[in-house]
Amino acid sequence: MTATVNFPSREEILGAADRIRPYIHRTPVITSETINRICGAELFFKCENLQKAGAFKVRGATNAVMSLPGEDIKRGVATHSSGNHAAALSMAARNRGIRAYIVMPGNSSKVKIAAVQSYGGEITFCEPTLAAREETLNQVLAQTFATEIHPYNDLRIIAGQATAALELIEDAGNLDYIITPVGGGGLLSGTALSASYFGKGIKVIAGEPSGADDAYQSFYKGELVPSVNPDTIADGLRTSLGSLTFPIIRKFVTDIHTVSDFNIAEAMKLVWERMKLIIEPSAATPLAALLKNKTRYAGKRIGIILTGGNVDLNKLPWQ
């Protein structure tokens, strides 16, 4: 039996980069001698925590919203999300001049609710279960005829997220590895595609919280194993791989490392203290994976995507 893998082409990723350029920051790539010394490798941090709306998610959301025909999305776009995709989609919709309907669990953080509202997203609250989120979104879609934009299981989203690695390779030069976090797999699959199109032998690795290790399990079992009751401080990584992202990851990703919440909090504090960058727990997962597997990566040139910086400053994991 052969399975066909659908994935964005080189040209589709370059097209996404052109399409979203007016709406995003070209985020800096930053180095730290101290962290290089600690890791025994040469690291290049792509600072998507400094991206608009505080996370890489605005890349995919903008690519999706800007590439859909006006006729298709004139009634607006919709999604369910407790996190960065919600704010990113609201911002992209505002830039296109259409409405964004966001279904959010009632227990979402105040910071993230405020972010969605500040970009003009129209929120419908629901119970904090996947069933309630999907049911509420279906009601919203039925009432508004808006177009659903999934946070990761969408080829336009994947092509958009792929542009972060494209810029990283342009700015840092060729790398031995790129490490990203993995939640639903949009960034990881896009990064793996960009590494294969725009790099020379770059291997792509993921860091994943051990309390939400569905990607690790799926990768090694060879079939989708959904996340059950994920438990991690990395709130952006509790989702499960999708039917589109998983095949790309199987084909193009080299390895997935799991890390504990303790590892994540430690790596997060290291970046705050030594790089003066505010990153959220999810964004610290790749560095945590590297610190846990130093020997393997000794002496290598490694790109790390700092995925986001949306964190409640009154609830830090070391307090």
Place this chain on the structure above:
Amino acid sequence: MTATVNFPSREEILGAADRIRPYIHRTPVITSETINRICGAELFFKCENLQKAGAFKVRGATNAVMSLPGEDIKRGVATHSSGNHAAALSMAARNRGIRAYIVMPGNSSKVKIAAVQSYGGEITFCEPTLAAREETLNQVLAQTFATEIHPYNDLRIIAGQATAALELIEDAGNLDYIITPVGGGGLLSGTALSASYFGKGIKVIAGEPSGADDAYQSFYKGELVPSVNPDTIADGLRTSLGSLTFPIIRKFVTDIHTVSDFNIAEAMKLVWERMKLIIEPSAATPLAALLKNKTRYAGKRIGIILTGGNVDLNKLPWQ
């Protein structure tokens, strides 16, 4: 009576930029739509919090250490400092392969002591008074024959600090204003010189904590008024203007605004939340000054130097 003002020339600042380039980061200039909207102006943040050793101070210290003849400083360099100059001088000395003797008050923050040690600085602790600091430094100088490098009252330090504004103007294009904090005045005087040499009509403004407003008082009284019992969370700004920095500031700076510690903490939190950048209280002072004087700066293109990010993550002003 005429007073001669000594200040670094255009060529000396360009020379400093060339001299320190191999040892420092070219820090990014970052913008934030949200903060632009809040201020009603177009802001360009020069991120010296992302500089090596976490502050702009490494510019001046490196220029001084690298420009002094080897014969003069073969026995090392020395200073008294509880803060960023101590770490910066230690780093610069290590890069030159000489010793750095640092006199620090015993109550200096653990983070700053650890930073000095990590760069190989040799610390002598003293009582937390200016008299004890100066006396202890004199003892160290007598024992070691090291060369004293003052944190700001030194033309090579001023020329080094001036390179931050030079880069800011190169990256942001011409500006209407540049705002910096003022403590001893090394950065402020250097910035004012760079604005006059490399800009077109750029006015330079300082923000100063009202609990340590010696620069404001000196500026308007027309003579040096030293800081007496300064009381502010902006620990980098408790020092008084120097005999070299004050005349440059009188001649080249347009205005000084004072702000309360409450204003400073508010501006600091705004940068953490919206820009995902860790800045220390001193670095928030210019934005606090801008927020307090919005009308005056409405619609202008304004450069702000985020001077440093060395802050104890367990003691934040909003906790």
